[in-house]
Amino acid sequence: MSTPKKGTDLSDVTCNRCGRVHREVSRETAEAQVENYNKHLRGLEPKDRKKWPEKPAEVSDYESCDGCGAFYLDFRDAKPGDCPVGATLGAIISRTE
Numbered sequence: 761m762s763t764p765k766k767g768t769d770l771s772d773v774t775c776n777r778c779g780r781v782h783r784e785v786s787r788e789t790a791e792a793q794v795e796n797y798n799k800h801l802r803g804l805e806p807k808d809r810k811k812w813p814e815k816p817a818e819v820s821d822y823e824s825c826d827g828c829g830a831f832y833l834d835f836r837d838a839k840p841g842d843c844p845v846g847a848t849l850g851a852i853i854s855r856t857e
């Protein structure tokens with residue numbers, strides 16, 4: 761297995777515990793997405809705010825498996841067949857971060 765360099769070669773990874781596939785993002789990208797999302801939430805009118813999740817996003821949301829909660833370091837490179845074509849992948853902090 762090759763180890764990607766920090767901030768590059770972001771790829772699809774598979775949870776070692778439950779097999780769910782995620783797409784790696786850099787910590788910087790995760791921070792930017794969290795900021796954008798929370799800014800959007802803060803800008804909503806109260807009537808519209810109710811349609812969105814109550815909890816603001818946190819970078820820690822990107823540190824664990826969407827399926828089982830495994831830590832982001834407990835992943836391996838995804839192999840063909842790990843994930844059905846067309847599935848939506850959750851984002852997770854890159855193992856190189």
Ligand SMILES: [Zn+2]
Nearest residue numbers: 775778825828
């Ligand atoms: Zn998992």
